[in-house]
Amino acid sequence: MTGDVRHEVCDGVSYLTLDRPEALNALTPDMRERLIGLLARASADPAVRAVVLTGTGRGFCAGADLRGGAGAGGRATGGSTPVPGDGARTAEDSTPVPGDGAQGAGAAAPGDGARVVGDVARVLRLGAQRLIAAVLDCEKPVLAAVNGTAAGLGAHLALACDLVLAAESARFIEVFVRRGLVPDGGGAYLLPRLAGPHRAKELMFFGDAVDAGRAERLGLVNLVVPDAELAATARAWAARLASGPTRALALTKQLVNASLDDGRAAAFAAESWAQEINMTTRDAREGLRAFTERRAPHFDGR
Incomplete structure (x- = not known):
């Protein structure tokens, strides 16, 4: 049931x-x-x-x-x-x-x-x-x-x-x-x-x-x-x-899980592409903007 x-x-x-x-x-x-x-x-x-x-x-x-x-x-x-x-x-x-x-x-x-x-x-x-x-x-x-x-x-x-x-x-x-x-x-x-x-x-x-x-x-x-x-x-x-950068967390989870199975070269390649993908998100832009503006970031998960 x-x-x-x-x-x-x-x-x-x-x-x-x-x-x-x-x-x-x-x-x-x-x-x-x-x-x-x-x-x-x-x-x-x-x-x-x-x-x-x-x-x-x-x-x-x-x-x-x-x-x-x-x-x-x-x-x-x-x-x-x-x-x-x-x-x-x-x-x-x-x-x-x-x-x-x-x-x-x-x-x-x-x-x-x-x-x-x-x-x-x-x-x-x-x-x-x-x-x-x-x-x-x-x-x-x-x-x-x-x-x-x-x-x-x-x-x-x-x-x-x-x-x-x-x-x-x-x-x-x-x-x-x-x-x-x-x-x-x-x-x-x-x-x-x-x-x-x-x-x-x-x-x-x-x-x-x-x-x-x-x-x-x-x-x-x-x-x-x-x-x-x-x-x-x-x-x-x-x-x-739930208040964190959701897509960054998803990519981080994927990287950590994959790293346990992959060698260093594959792990480094996956890391670089995960960062590439993540930089297209609103949360990444908000995080960098908040850093330069010296304030706490507000992530909306997108």
Whole structure:
């Protein structure tokens, strides 16, 4: 149901709130597709200048709910795996689990001889990976306000955001190894770039819960705040982002993300062209004019 993702735009900020607290905000296929659509809309809407992603209750997002239907793009169904100690009947990973009743879109049940190599890859490509790509490719800065447990795909959803605030009660869990699975939803891409390969392997090999303080020390989180201050801090950071030079921020985001994959020559070329493009914007002209006039700039996002 689309009601499981609350959406409002206020003062140039698109607020996306996962609202299935009884399931630690585990993602159904409908929720995933709605998030992808809302991120695309925010990216294209000049009135939206920043995005905040958060959850309700004790969880930010416990991953993909394997109990939902295959839905748009395909999603595993049937299985459900709890986060130890949370008491939630939700799945924290986003992969069909062989033998637990899970079934990818268009794939036959395990053991009936009809499964085709490529079915699982297709489910991931059209599902979890599309969601993570929607965050990474959004042309507006995306801020995660992690209010509680972020597990499996839910952890990767937070880590894909440009900035991450965490409540003191938040924790991050790479649960895949607990199920005998390979991390998916971009985890092996995101974690080494944030924490380095050795720390990434530690998190993925052991699957231990990482509290907010350690997540900050590892570079997974920008700032940890008391639970009661998370919403207000997120609003304050979002307001700063929404008052910034939106196109310059979009180009900066693109440069930083690309730099992690490109060599120096490609990164320098991309930088020069990004500056070339940005100099055509009103905000760039306003910023330079304000500097020469010795006043604070007023950016309108264009």
